[in-house]
Amino acid sequence: MSKLKILFIIAVIFAGALAIKAYTLYQAISPNAIVSWQQSDEQSNGVIDHQLWGDILNHYLRENVNSGVREFDYAAVSQGDKAKLTIYLTQLQGIDPRDYNQREQMAYWANLYNALTIDLILKNYPLSSIKEIGDGITGPWNEELAVVANTPLTLNQIEHGILRGIYQDKRIHYVINCASIGCPDLPAKPLTGSDIESQLEQGAKRFINQRKGVHFDNDTLVLSSIYSWFSIDFGDNERDLLLHLSHYAEPELGEKLRNFDGNIDFAYNWKLNQPN
Structure with missing residues (x-):
């Protein structure tokens, strides 16, 4: 058994333990509640307006020319735009x-x-x-930050209960951002129902070809810790993961990933994604 396979198995076991812990610590949405959020109107042609969010991204999200990472200029946000963000969030919670x-x-x-x-x-x-x-243990992800359809929700519940729990699409990881450099970059434009498929694809390709997503350090493959924390989302074994990564990687990187059979490490940068 290769070292990569052993490490992957350990990562899966560890991720499973974390998932159990997360369920108790983060008060994940109950199965009944998930079923409730699964409802949809597939005949609807309604479009949700995200223009205010687009204005904010356009004003404050910038790409670092040296690192290629998108950064959000929190320090520059005006009081008027903070109010605009509040209006946008209020509008979303009214839907x-x-x-x-x-x-x-x-x-x-x-x-x-x-x-x-x-x-x-x-x-x-x-x-x-x-x-x-x-609280210093679970961070802010268990705080109730929104109320949608009379239901209080936390970031963990939105991410793990709804986005991951309902849609079962590994590419979701590439379009949500936890305000950290190590996260997949914040999308430059609001996601939309009409473009969601291409936006998911673009997000996957962007992250996997960034150093923070995938890179080699001599003979060691260094992956974002996302691939450890959420290993269950990326297949049943390390070969599934490598095939997923190689599918979106640029040709040279993709070839190395397809032929890789060595040591793997995980890394993540929790530093705030703001300009220096």
Whole structure:
């Protein structure tokens, strides 16, 4: 058995233990509640307006020319734009997403997650990491930050209960951002139901070809800790994971991944995704 396979098995076992712990610590949405959020109107042609969120991203999200990582300029956000973000979040919480089709719903939940996270940072700024917010154990992810259809929700419930729990699409990881450099970059534009498929694909390709997502350190493959924490989302074994990564990797990196059979490490940078 290769060292990679052994490490992958250990990662899967560890991730499973973390999932059990997360369920108790983070008060994940109950199965009955998940079934409730699964409802949709597939005949609906309704479109949710994310223009306010788009304006904020356009003003404050920038790409670092040296690292290639998108950064959000929290320090520059005006009081007027903070108010605009509040209006946007209020508008989203006035919507019952189940009145829309599933594509529109997925975009809704991902935009809500990202906007709530930015709003959370702005309310606690200045700080160097999102992990400074909260109880010091579970961070801010178990705090009730939104009420949708009379249901209080946390970031963990939106991410793990709804986005991961309902849609079962590994690419969701690439379009939600936890305000950290190590996270997949915040999408430059709001997600939309009409473009969600291409946006998921673009997000996967972007992250996997960034150093923080996948890189080699001599003979060691270094992956984002996302692939350890959520290993269950990326297949049943290390070969499934490597095939997923190679599918989106640029040709040279993809070839190395397809032929890889060595040591693997995981890394993650929790530093706030802001300009230096």
